[in-house]
Amino acid sequence: MAPDMLPDMQPTFRALADPTRRDILKMLGAQEMTIAEVSGHFDMTRAAVKKHLTVLSDGGLITVRAKGRERFNALNADALRPVMDWLGWFDQFWDARLGDLKSAIEQEDTHND
Amino acid sequence: MAPDMLPDMQPTFRALADPTRRDILKMLGAQEMTIAEVSGHFDMTRAAVKKHLTVLSDGGLITVRAKGRERFNALNADALRPVMDWLGWFDQFWDARLGDLKSAIEQEDTHND
DNA sequence: TTGACGTGAAACCATTTGGTATCATATAAA
DNA sequence: TTTATATGATACCAAATGGTTTCACGTCAA
Numbered sequence: 001m002a003p004d005m006l007p008d009m010q011p012t013f014r015a016l017a018d019p020t021r022r023d024i025l026k027m028l029g030a031q032e033m034t035i036a037e038v039s040g041h042f043d044m045t046r047a048a049v050k051k052h053l054t055v056l057s058d059g060g061l062i063t064v065r066a067k068g069r070e071r072f073n074a075l076n077a078d079a080l081r082p083v084m085d086w087l088g089w090f091d092q093f094w095d096a097r098l099g100d101l102k103s104a105i106e107q108e109d110t111h112n113d
Numbered sequence: 114m115a116p117d118m119l120p121d122m123q124p125t126f127r128a129l130a131d132p133t134r135r136d137i138l139k140m141l142g143a144q145e146m147t148i149a150e151v152s153g154h155f156d157m158t159r160a161a162v163k164k165h166l167t168v169l170s171d172g173g174l175i176t177v178r179a180k181g182r183e184r185f186n187a188l189n190a191d192a193l194r195p196v197m198d199w200l201g202w203f204d205q206f207w208d209a210r211l212g213d214l215k216s217a218i219e220q221e222d223t224h225n226d
Numbered sequence: 227t228t229g230a231c232g233t234g235a236a237a238c239c240a241t242t243t244g245g246t247a248t249c250a251t252a253t254a255a256a
Numbered sequence: 257t258t259t260a261t262a263t264g265a266t267a268c269c270a271a272a273t274g275g276t277t278t279c280a281c282g283t284c285a286a
Contacts, residue, residue: 017130048245069253069262077206093190182232182283
């Protein structure tokens with residue numbers, strides 16, 4: 001049972017720390033978009049949006065597919081898994097108002113330690 | 114049914130974006146600590162740690178209780194709730210490997226829209 | 227009362243960050 | 257082929273960030 005190589009979450013947490021980037025992620029949840037399309041939703045230059053997309057890509061949160069001269073940016077929600085897991089550690093300190101749900105999850109995840 | 118005032122998650126996401134601060138949060142999960150105690154675990158000055166604690170406090174992630182000349186910093190895990198909720202929106206894009214758990218959660222949370 | 231101790235706060239510094247403008251390059255269309 | 261389009265990349269800038277040092281202040285103990 002070698003310990004799993006845990007991914008470096010830092011670029012992901014970093015990517016999530018900016019509100020514009022969080023908005024972009026939600027937008028990409030609806031559909032994949034080119035840089036120009038994403039830029040159309042914000043009051044900033046395409047270059048600035050491009051930088052945000054690079055940070056999101058560094059965090060693994062989006063994937064880029066090239067087609068001709070266009071680049072389609074798509075959400076990669078799986079990159080949120082390590083973040084969710086990290087946050088999940090703090091479940092033990094929450095109020096009991098979600099007790100039912102919590103115990104269900106813990107039972108399901110018992111083998112995950 | 115007035116829409117809930119959603120908290121400003123930005124200071125919380127910001128606070129989570131730094132690895133030192135994430136480490137501090139986990140430390141405070143074990144026990145509340147003074148600044149000096151927290152500082153003892155890091156290779157940086159007390160002043161630097163104090164700044165991190167301020168950022169964590171701004172994000173609502175810790176509470177500070179004064180006793181004499183000491184300040185006890187305690188974890189406030191409830192501030193992670195909005196973050197978890199925000200991330201939870203992306204569940205719909207995950208693989209189905211947790212399908213059982215997911216559907217259980219969704220059923221439980223149906224009234225939460 | 228006099229120190230020692232724990233903390234707060236300010237000034238300062240290098241680096242990072244989020245934005246801009248500008249130019250280069252590859253592809254699509256006329 | 258020529259031109260328009262979509263993107264990449266670079267230089268530049270102001271502000272924020274993460275760290276330091278230094279000093280002031282309240283509290284506990286001799």
